[in-house]
Amino acid sequence: MPKLHHHSLRCMLAGAVLLASLQPLAAAAQGNHPPQGRAQSSAMTGADEDKAQISNADKNLMREMTQAHLFEIKMSALATAISRNDTVRTYAEKMLNEHVDALEDLRKLAAKSRVVLPGGLEKDQAGALHKLALAAGDEFDKMYLTQAGPESHQQSQRLFQEASGKAQSADLKDYAAKVLPVVNQHLQMAQKMTADPNSAAATAKANVSAGNAMNAPSPAGTQPPSGAAPAPAK
Numbered sequence: 001m002p003k004l005h006h007h008s009l010r011c012m013l014a015g016a017v018l019l020a021s022l023q024p025l026a027a028a029a030q031g032n033h034p035p036q037g038r039a040q041s042s043a044m045t046g047a048d049e050d051k052a053q054i055s056n057a058d059k060n061l062m063r064e065m066t067q068a069h070l071f072e073i074k075m076s077a078l079a080t081a082i083s084r085n086d087t088v089r090t091y092a093e094k095m096l097n098e099h100v101d102a103l104e105d106l107r108k109l110a111a112k113s114r115v116v117l118p119g120g121l122e123k124d125q126a127g128a129l130h131k132l133a134l135a136a137g138d139e140f141d142k143m144y145l146t147q148a149g150p151e152s153h154q155q156s157q158r159l160f161q162e163a164s165g166k167a168q169s170a171d172l173k174d175y176a177a178k179v180l181p182v183v184n185q186h187l188q189m190a191q192k193m194t195a196d197p198n199s200a201a202a203t204a205k206a207n208v209s210a211g212n213a214m215n216a217p218s219p220a221g222t223q224p225p226s227g228a229a230p231a232p233a234k
Contacts, residue, residue: 153187
């Protein structure tokens with residue numbers, strides 16, 4: 001039997017990892033759609049209906065959050081399967097676990113608010129993920145740490161700060177306030193991965209062992225990165 005080309009094996013592995021990482025999310029996503037053929041309960045009061053309503057601005061925030069989570073999940077799933085660097089894998093495992101948990105909570109909120117969330121990435125995110133899946137070795141690590149580095153976490157930080165301060169839905173505000181400390185911690189870790197990868201990996205390993213950081217206090221003193229491009233750990 002002819003041997004499969006190494007590139008084909010990598011593509012098959014990447015696809016399998018992405019599919020496995022999204023199976024729990026697919027189950028949770030079913031909560032975004034009411035069962036077909038089932039009439040709305042006549043017991044729902046006007047107050048209940050008002051509570052379930054959510055503004056277009058809040059819907060947009062929820063959709064942006066979803067795509068930010070999905071991008072981190074898919075990139076980190078690839079990193080845990082492809083990277084040969086223990087430091088990168090430990091960092092990716094923490095990103096994967098905590099973004100999966102945060103997205104599951106967001107999907108529950110969306111179901112409660114009757115908001116349909118996106119199930120895939122934006123075009124530019126999908127393109128970046130495709131390029132990442134084709135990389136290998138040090139090139140893969142460098143690309144992953146760039147894509148999942150300080151810049152992307154700064155964008156997420158601004159998004160969750162906006163939602164925690166400006167969202168009209170009290171539930172969405174609470175969700176954003178709960179996840180923001182996790183995003184802040186991820187930003188600090190991404191900055192450490194640039195300056196001191198081994199220290200960042202040790203922090204990530206301790207947090208993975210202790211469970212996710214969804215209930216951790218907000219880290220203080222999160223500062224923007226110096227602008228240096230992340231480099232793979234050696």
